Amino acid sequence: DAGITQSPRHKVTETGTPVTLRCHQTENHRYMYWYRQDPGHGLRLIHYSYGVKDTDKGEVSDGYSVSRSKTEDFLLTLESATSSQTSVYFCAISEGQGLWEQYFGPGTRLTVT
């Protein structure tokens, strides 16, 4: 299994509070991704990174920000959580893009009350 961990694995927070999710990899892969998974929508890309300090927006980036100060860590921040951000969040990594396989972390279940 690819060495990807996510923390926390479960979190319950209140509307309006900031939340940071962490993704850590031990594979030294260049690309890292944050997705959210909701019933009926499959996975949707929030942000991705193509190197240290290099990030770009995905399909559903509003309300989220990311940072990557080290190759191994990719942080996702919800500045002011809303109930619509209740979801399961997955981090993924890949060596390259295109046909390269993406390896996924175990997911974080976030509930915003």
Add this chain to the structure above:
Amino acid sequence: AQTVTQSQPEMSVQEAETVTLSCTYDTSESDYYLFWYKQPPSRQMILVIRQEAYKQQNATENRFSVNFQKAAKSFSLKISDSQLGDAAMYFCAYSAYSNYQLIWGAGTKLIIKP
């Protein structure tokens, strides 16, 4: 905008039988990649099979094969000799050469009957 559609929210098959999951996509690109990923109850997402659009030959991985019809924009997954361990959500995904972001379908839940 590119979209991926999986029209079967749920499918069931008898153990040892063959099942086909459908996927269609919409794109104006000529060069792209297509994937099937599996998500068992453990929630771990696992790559099953992948295909480059310029390759006419259908990809095969052991009991898993695809039927890629580029003109029809169809990319179905066939699972032969279904096993209990194949029970999972299956997601079809698309990625264009131009931006490499994966676009995902909503998924098909596959149930295996013993």
